[in-house]
Amino acid sequence: MAVEEGLKIELGKQGVLVTTIEELYNWGRRSSIWPMQFGLACCAIEMIATTMARYDLARFGAEVFRPSPRQADLMIISGTVTKKMAPQVVRLYNQMAEPKYVIAMGACAISGGPFKQGYNVLKGIDRYIPVDVHIPGCPPRPEALLQAFMTLQKKIDAQPLTGEGRPRHLDAEAQGEFPVPVQGEHDLEPTSNPGVWTVPVVIR
Amino acid sequence: MTDAKLEFDAAVGAKQEGWNRPPVMEPSGEGGVLELAMGPHHPSTHGVFRMDVALDGERVIRLKPVFGYLHRNHEKLAEGMSYLGSMPFTDRLDYICSLTNNWAYALAVEKLTGQEVPERAEYLRVILGELTRVVNHASSIGFLIQEMGASGTPLMYAFREREKILDLFEALTGARMMCNYMRFGGCRVDASAAWLEATRKVVAGLPGFVDEFEQLLRSNEILMARCQGVGILRPDLAVNAGVTGPLLRASGVNYDIRKVDGYGIYNRFKFRVPLGDHGDVYDRFMIRMLELRESIKILEQALKEIPVGPVMDAKAKIRGFRPKAGEAYGRIEAPKGELGFYLISDGGPNPYRYRVRPPSLINLTILEDMCLGQNVADVVLIFGSVDIVLGEVDR
Amino acid sequence: MKTVEEIKAAIEAAVPDARVEIVANPSVSGQHSLRLTPSRAIEVATFLRDGLKFDYLSNVTGVDWPDKEIAEKVKVTREVTKVEDGVEQTAQETVEETRKRVEPGCLEAVYHLYSMSLKQGPLVLRMRTLNRTDQAELPSLTPVWRSAEFQEREIWDLYGIVFSGHPDLRRLLMWDGFKDHPMRRDYVEPDDFEYEPTAHDDVLKRAEAHRAAHATAGAAGHEATGGEQ
Numbered sequence: 001m002a003v004e005e006g007l008k009i010e011l012g013k014q015g016v017l018v019t020t021i022e023e024l025y026n027w028g029r030r031s032s033i034w035p036m037q038f039g040l041a042c043c044a045i046e047m048i049a050t051t052m053a054r055y056d057l058a059r060f061g062a063e064v065f066r067p068s069p070r071q072a073d074l075m076i077i078s079g080t081v082t083k084k085m086a087p088q089v090v091r092l093y094n095q096m097a098e099p100k101y102v103i104a105m106g107a108c109a110i111s112g113g114p115f116k117q118g119y120n121v122l123k124g125i126d127r128y129i130p131v132d133v134h135i136p137g138c139p140p141r142p143e144a145l146l147q148a149f150m151t152l153q154k155k156i157d158a159q160p161l162t163g164e165g166r167p168r169h170l171d172a173e174a175q176g177e178f179p180v181p182v183q184g185e186h187d188l189e190p191t192s193n194p195g196v197w198t199v200p201v202v203i204r
Numbered sequence: 205m206t207d208a209k210l211e212f213d214a215a216v217g218a219k220q221e222g223w224n225r226p227p228v229m230e231p232s233g234e235g236g237v238l239e240l241a242m243g244p245h246h247p248s249t250h251g252v253f254r255m256d257v258a259l260d261g262e263r264v265i266r267l268k269p270v271f272g273y274l275h276r277n278h279e280k281l282a283e284g285m286s287y288l289g290s291m292p293f294t295d296r297l298d299y300i301c302s303l304t305n306n307w308a309y310a311l312a313v314e315k316l317t318g319q320e321v322p323e324r325a326e327y328l329r330v331i332l333g334e335l336t337r338v339v340n341h342a343s344s345i346g347f348l349i350q351e352m353g354a355s356g357t358p359l360m361y362a363f364r365e366r367e368k369i370l371d372l373f374e375a376l377t378g379a380r381m382m383c384n385y386m387r388f389g390g391c392r393v394d395a396s397a398a399w400l401e402a403t404r405k406v407v408a409g410l411p412g413f414v415d416e417f418e419q420l421l422r423s424n425e426i427l428m429a430r431c432q433g434v435g436i437l438r439p440d441l442a443v444n445a446g447v448t449g450p451l452l453r454a455s456g457v458n459y460d461i462r463k464v465d466g467y468g469i470y471n472r473f474k475f476r477v478p479l480g481d482h483g484d485v486y487d488r489f490m491i492r493m494l495e496l497r498e499s500i501k502i503l504e505q506a507l508k509e510i511p512v513g514p515v516m517d518a519k520a521k522i523r524g525f526r527p528k529a530g531e532a533y534g535r536i537e538a539p540k541g542e543l544g545f546y547l548i549s550d551g552g553p554n555p556y557r558y559r560v561r562p563p564s565l566i567n568l569t570i571l572e573d574m575c576l577g578q579n580v581a582d583v584v585l586i587f588g589s590v591d592i593v594l595g596e597v598d599r
Numbered sequence: 600m601k602t603v604e605e606i607k608a609a610i611e612a613a614v615p616d617a618r619v620e621i622v623a624n625p626s627v628s629g630q631h632s633l634r635l636t637p638s639r640a641i642e643v644a645t646f647l648r649d650g651l652k653f654d655y656l657s658n659v660t661g662v663d664w665p666d667k668e669i670a671e672k673v674k675v676t677r678e679v680t681k682v683e684d685g686v687e688q689t690a691q692e693t694v695e696e697t698r699k700r701v702e703p704g705c706l707e708a709v710y711h712l713y714s715m716s717l718k719q720g721p722l723v724l725r726m727r728t729l730n731r732t733d734q735a736e737l738p739s740l741t742p743v744w745r746s747a748e749f750q751e752r753e754i755w756d757l758y759g760i761v762f763s764g765h766p767d768l769r770r771l772l773m774w775d776g777f778k779d780h781p782m783r784r785d786y787v788e789p790d791d792f793e794y795e796p797t798a799h800d801d802v803l804k805r806a807e808a809h810r811a812a813h814a815t816a817g818a819a820g821h822e823a824t825g826g827e828q
């Protein structure tokens with residue numbers, strides 16, 4: 001049950017804080033998104049630049065890069081995912097504890113980018129794991145990554161804790177573990193996870 | 205060579221296949237051997253790279269690097285597109301130093317076709333190349349200290365300076381990292397007088413930065429204790445293993461392609477080649493620090509002497525660019541070592557064979573030799589002192 | 600620096616039964632190369648390293664030269680039987696015929712040498728395999744120059760040249776179970792095509808082929824893979 005906005009401000013002036021569990025819970029989650037220290041390619045350098053003095057990711061409560069997936073809330077896919085690396089990326093994602101989010105940073109993580117035609121390049125990480133925010137760019141500027149963080153924070157803020165659209169960790173039926181592709185003789189098997197990704201329909 | 209072999213055999217026992225192979229180390233027998241896969245996701249700042257390490261206690265007795273986690277098929281893609289089409293892809297090889305990659309590729313194609321580069325373009329190439337070297341060496345020192353556990357602080361100093369230089373790149377080329385600036389026979393756009401003035405200002409501030417950076421780190425007790433005498437590389441092995449760049453010069457071999465080939469206009473500038481005499485991690489760190497100062501010297505001279513004129517060869521062809529059949533190998537001294545491009549043309553619009561000689565990959569050949577017998581905590585440090593970028597290792 | 604002719608003469612004097620062939624480079628770079636016989640390559644390489652002081656092997660490259668079909672016009676003389684005035688006569692006739700012959704391909708390894716002590720270079724060495732399939736074998740120069748170690752592994756991975764005498768010949772870039780050699784020019788990528796917003800003709804051609812294959816196999820193929828999950 002939401003509190004009326006005007007009443008909330010009025011009470012705030014009197015030093016009374018009124019909120020809902022949902023609001024408080026989401027505020028806590030969105031204000032300390034700890035990313036995983038995980039860089040794949042060129043975009044990782046811009047990711048590091050984002051954490052440095054000029055752009056200062058600490059303003060978003062996200063400066064704590066965790067080397068272990070168990071302690072991280074967010075995976076920034078910062079660069080090209082190759083077919084050799086894809087199983088490890090999916091495995092790392094499975095090892096992260098819920099609630100967890102994914103930012104696909106840069107053209108390569110979204111679709112393979114300039115290397116799309118390559119025989120060892122995965123055409124987008126969203127073939128295997130769900131992605132929350134895509135940032136285009138090659139590489140995206142640090143400002144774009146900050147924008148992605150703000151988008152993700154808005155997304156977390158808007159999540160209800162019950163009913164339709166609730167986060168995965170509060171939904172007992174949601175898929176928790178994603179199958180890890182196997183490196184076959186010619187290609188990855190399977191080439192995509194149909195539960196996550198379907199072939200886009202081309203409208204001509 | 206035989207003397208070196210005898211000496212080396214005596215030092216490590218006769219378990220050698222050849223003097224240039226890593227020695228085979230036996231476990232001491234107390235406790236078991238721990239096989240550890242470090243990576244491909246690991247908490248150092250060099251991307252996706254795996255080392256299969258065998259440990260006897262804390263001591264490394266075997267180390268096999270595993271590559272390919274960032275193999276993006278650069279060479280295969282380049283064979284399917286025009287010569288110029290590969291230029292933006294070279295940016296993404298060693299993504300910290302995109303401009304030197306551009307330069308090496310442009311140089312190789314110019315060797316293939318015999319194009320001339322105008323004076324002003326040569327000066328611009330030197331200025332941008334040396335700015336790139338400053339960015340690379342400063343960040344690589346920052347990363348090295350980061351891997352020692354000093355989370356953040358030295359890297360912040362390096363990246364503060366990097367941002368200033370990246371602003372210059374962005375003003376001139378339109379992109380911070382992926383500059384795509386050089387062309388066959390010159391450079392894409394001319395630098396304005398205002399840009400040169402801004403560059404002079406940034407370069408004037410660099411000696412102060414290097415002083416500060418050096419004062420912060422050079423005589424730090426922890427850094428000396430962790431780096432001195434760790435990961436020693438012998439000069440004869442370094443030459444035989446094709447090691448180039450600061451890693452080679454830290455072992456005391458005087459080989460800088462800027463001096464040897466004098467490509468571009470490097471023989472006009474006065475600068476020295478710093479050499480180490482221990483070949484350990486500390487020497488590599490100091491060589492990079494000293495090379496920063498030499499780069500600033502070159503920058504000051506180039507910014508003083510840069511002439512006016514065109515930046516593109518008037519005869520250069522952009523459309524319908526078809527070099528005559530033949531082949532060429534062009535190389536430059538990139539911040540990480542010898543970056544070469546080998547091109548075979550069959551007279552068509554696409555190269556028949558396009559090969560990148562990656563300094564990062566070949567410098568890793570002796571990683572096992574440097575790490576054997578060291579503590580496992582030092583492996584990441586030695587690895588960091590090689591200074592690699594995975595985009596170039598795997599291509 | 601010595602010219603390639605002088606180096607050729609020096610090699611032939613030092614290693615008597617080594618046959619060395621000069622491969623001219625028509626481009627302006629003027630980097631001519633020497634083609635070695637694989638059987639004596641190790642001796643020649645050791646002589647180059649110790650005798651001529653080419654102590655630094657910079658670059659090792661594989662090149663694929665696939666089988667070439669060459670169409671030639673050949674003049675052929677043959678006997679033709681003609682019926683003239685009711686009498687059979689044989690006469691000689693010359694006809695131009697187009698004959699196709701296949702020039703067998705090979706795989707090539709190219710080595711770029713420099714001298715660090717004399718500050719010279721480059722010297723380009725080349726070796727060719729007998730064919731591209733079962734006799735794609737060359738001697739490894741890793742025992743002479745360590746820097747060939749990873750580069751020869753890469754060539755084995757991407758081109759499939761077997762370097763005999765290499766201490767650790769495993770795939771370098773692709774995973775271990777991978778079967779193909781993707782840098783070969785006849786390598787066909789797995790068809791995981793979806794949609795290409797492109798103006799490139801070859802990509803569009805591949806798109807057509809993909810659609811045709813999936814139209815004949817029917818949408819059933821798609822459903823089957825979907826049903827397995």
